[in-house]
Amino acid sequence: MAQLTYREAVARGIAQEMARDENVVLLGEDVAKAGGVFKATVGLFEQFGPKRVLDTPISEQAILGAAMGAAMTGLKPIAEIMFADFLGVCYDYIANEFPKTRYMTNGQVSCPLVVRCGNGGGARFGAQHSQSVENWCMQFPGLKVVSPSSPVDVIGLLAAAVRDPDPVVFLEHKSLYAVKGEVPDGEILDTLGTAKILRPGGDATILALGMMVPRSLQAAEALQERHGISCEVIDVRSLVPLDTQCILGSVARTGRVFTVEENPRQLGWGSELVSIIADEAFYDLDGPAVRITTPNIPLPAADALEDLAIPSVDRIVEMIRRSLTA
Amino acid sequence: MTEKTRPSAGETAPAGEISPEKRLEIYRLQVLLRQAEQRAYDLFLQNKIKGTSHLSLGQEAVAAGAAAAMRPGDLSFCTYRGHAHTLARGVPVEKVLGELMGRDNGLMRGKGGSMHLTSVEHGVMGSYAIVGAHLPIACGAAWRAQYKGDSDVSVCFFGDGATNIGAFHEALNFAACRKLPVVFVCENNLYMEYTPIAEVTAVKHPGADRAGAYGLERIVIDGNDADIVYLTMSKAFARARAGEGPSLIECLTYRHSGHSRADPAKYRPPGELDKWKERDPVSIYRKRLEAQGVPGATLNAIDAEVRRLVDDATQACEAAPSTSEDILFTDVYADGGCSWRN
Numbered sequence: 001m002a003q004l005t006y007r008e009a010v011a012r013g014i015a016q017e018m019a020r021d022e023n024v025v026l027l028g029e030d031v032a033k034a035g036g037v038f039k040a041t042v043g044l045f046e047q048f049g050p051k052r053v054l055d056t057p058i059s060e061q062a063i064l065g066a067a068m069g070a071a072m073t074g075l076k077p078i079a080e081i082m083f084a085d086f087l088g089v090c091y092d093y094i095a096n097e098f099p100k101t102r103y104m105t106n107g108q109v110s111c112p113l114v115v116r117c118g119n120g121g122g123a124r125f126g127a128q129h130s131q132s133v134e135n136w137c138m139q140f141p142g143l144k145v146v147s148p149s150s151p152v153d154v155i156g157l158l159a160a161a162v163r164d165p166d167p168v169v170f171l172e173h174k175s176l177y178a179v180k181g182e183v184p185d186g187e188i189l190d191t192l193g194t195a196k197i198l199r200p201g202g203d204a205t206i207l208a209l210g211m212m213v214p215r216s217l218q219a220a221e222a223l224q225e226r227h228g229i230s231c232e233v234i235d236v237r238s239l240v241p242l243d244t245q246c247i248l249g250s251v252a253r254t255g256r257v258f259t260v261e262e263n264p265r266q267l268g269w270g271s272e273l274v275s276i277i278a279d280e281a282f283y284d285l286d287g288p289a290v291r292i293t294t295p296n297i298p299l300p301a302a303d304a305l306e307d308l309a310i311p312s313v314d315r316i317v318e319m320i321r322r323s324l325t326a
Numbered sequence: 327m328t329e330k331t332r333p334s335a336g337e338t339a340p341a342g343e344i345s346p347e348k349r350l351e352i353y354r355l356q357v358l359l360r361q362a363e364q365r366a367y368d369l370f371l372q373n374k375i376k377g378t379s380h381l382s383l384g385q386e387a388v389a390a391g392a393a394a395a396m397r398p399g400d401l402s403f404c405t406y407r408g409h410a411h412t413l414a415r416g417v418p419v420e421k422v423l424g425e426l427m428g429r430d431n432g433l434m435r436g437k438g439g440s441m442h443l444t445s446v447e448h449g450v451m452g453s454y455a456i457v458g459a460h461l462p463i464a465c466g467a468a469w470r471a472q473y474k475g476d477s478d479v480s481v482c483f484f485g486d487g488a489t490n491i492g493a494f495h496e497a498l499n500f501a502a503c504r505k506l507p508v509v510f511v512c513e514n515n516l517y518m519e520y521t522p523i524a525e526v527t528a529v530k531h532p533g534a535d536r537a538g539a540y541g542l543e544r545i546v547i548d549g550n551d552a553d554i555v556y557l558t559m560s561k562a563f564a565r566a567r568a569g570e571g572p573s574l575i576e577c578l579t580y581r582h583s584g585h586s587r588a589d590p591a592k593y594r595p596p597g598e599l600d601k602w603k604e605r606d607p608v609s610i611y612r613k614r615l616e617a618q619g620v621p622g623a624t625l626n627a628i629d630a631e632v633r634r635l636v637d638d639a640t641q642a643c644e645a646a647p648s649t650s651e652d653i654l655f656t657d658v659y660a661d662g663g664c665s666w667r668n
């Protein structure tokens with residue numbers, strides 16, 4: 001057992017996979033000698049050398065395109081797109097290339113690669129460096145989307161993503177990079193498409209992702225202490241594939257569901273989950289499914305404003321309390 | 327087209343060694359591409375091919391000359407205008423026409439269509455319908471070859487219009503600074519869809535004039551002369567295999583038909599097409615072979631053999647069942663299906 005930060009876990013996960021399989025390579029801007037702008041790839045260049053850890057030009061299309069060409073022909077690239085917002089400049093690969101290749105070629109070509117990004121807000125970076133882009137990625141048949149909330153999950157899910165035969169977008173939360181957690185020794189391998197119940201509870205289900213996971217856990221604690229409301233907190237972890245059974249099972253037990261999403265409201269990831277619940281668990285529900293999200297605004301930079309925008313522990317507590325006691 | 331960009335009409339063979347067998351192979355390839363594309367066009371007119379399609383009629387010398395210079399194992403990355411490049415690597419005509427016609431015998435059983443022809447077993451790593459997207463992808467395949475010490479070269483074909491998209495520049499810089507074994511082939515047919523490339527480009531030669539910015543040699547060739555294409559490609563391959571890095575070859579050529587099926591190409595100045603037809607790559611090549619003493623009967627026999635092949639392929643496609651419903655949901659994910667949830 002060791003205490004690792006989330007960012008150290010990223011490096012350890014990559015190192016674990018690079019040591020296991022020499023076809024695993026890492027490329028991105030500043031990822032090699034500098035160890036990444038978020039310091040999430042520190043030590044990899046020293047350990048694996050310039051052939052396997054590449055500093056690229058500021059060429060997001062070249063990064064994802066090269067990762068794709070390499071993946072199609074036998075490598076297992078891990079490509080870093082520094083800020084998830086920058087997927088906007090190489091979205092063609094996310095939207096049109098990676099996910100459609102297997103289908104269009106009738107199974108001839110696959111793209112087993114991982115795109116890692118620093119995702120999410122809370123760092124006062126403003127509207128173009130703070131977005132939560134899960135919903136930019138989860139709409140494409142053929143693509144997988146994962147977002148861990150703890151160091152141990154970072155390693156296990158990253159390993160699973162690297163070993164997965166399909167393209168995976170791996171969203172690391174920027175505001176979690178400094179968070180520490182217990183990590184067992186030895187190889188860690190998790191499973192895509194599995195959610196985790198982090199706190200059991202009987203009155204309501206909270207579905208959360210990334211930085212909203214620790215906030216939801218705190219909110220659940222407060223709801224219990226202050227209001228006697230018992231919430232089950234689920235870290236969804238993997239949006240595609242989705243652990244629908246875990247989610248529907250919990251909703252069946254509690255009868256109420258809340259999503260806690262960092263993305264702006266329109267078509268956030270929770271809307272798809274709520275739609276599934278409405279279809280398949282309607283008669284389990286004792287009240288409306290409620291989405292707690294950032295409002296329909298670009299994220300502001302100033303700390304006071306950003307804190308108002310992204311769901312806070314207090315807002316989560318308040319919305320759940322009001323909804324359950326209405 | 328302007329007189330300036332039109333290559334000189336030389337019927338003499340370019341300098342460089344090409345064996346008689348190779349010349350016949352290049353001739354046959356061009357005839358095959360011409361006849362197959364012509365057949366695709368006819369099938370459109372009969373409404374047997376739906377959707378869109380982009381023909382390489384008039385541009386056969388590029389595909390034939392390039393393919394003749396490739397080795398098995400080399401990888402082709404094509405655009406939506408990719409039938410010719412796909413056929414030139416040896417993919418059967420029936421598979422290509424079947425794909426265009428949405429038949430079960432198609433190359434991807436109808437799941438890709440005209441713009442996405444792919445045949446991994448022939449080294450055709452895909453045809454890409456987003457302009458410029460495949461240049462970085464070809465770099466990635468070349469990077470894998472370099473990484474693994476494989477000797478294959480990746481070849482990326484694209485149009486003049488693709489040189490103004492960011493991915494072109496990102497790919498050239500990436501390939502040049504990593505010395506990747508990739509050959510970029512710009513087929514400058516003077517037009518994008520309907521707009522002349524010259525009207526929207528800051529330099530005269532959209533491909534070659536950019537090469538210098540990435541430390542590459544400026545190469546502009548007559549893309550209607552398959553021998554020149556073959557010899558230039560061969561040099562670029564040798565350079566790539568020797569670890570000396572990428573090349574960018576701009577081939578001047580012209581499409582005889584419109585941009586796509588729906589395009590009557592009314593935007594072209596009168597007489598332009600006729601001028602280029604005087605430089606028809608297939609007739610130039612035939613004349614050259616005859617001048618070199620190849621009997622007309624030998625060439626006629628090749629023409630007839632190809633005609634039979636294309637006829638047989640057409641018949642097979644017309645007889646083939648339309649693509650089967652059971653593949654609608656397959657091959658979205660690696661498990662073979664499309665399920666994204668448990």
Ligand SMILES: Cc1ncc(C[n+]2csc(CCOP(=O)(O)OP(=O)(O)O)c2C)c(N)n1
Binds near residue numbers: 456458485515518585
């Ligand atoms: C990114 C992108 N923009 C626009 C288009 C629409 N489009 C398809 S082909 C084409 C013209 C491309 O011209 P060029 O690169 O010269 O190739 P050619 O068709 O002449 O072979 C355009 C604009 C596209 N497919 N992708």
Ligand SMILES: [Mg+2]
Binds near residue numbers: 514516
């Ligand atoms: Mg063009």
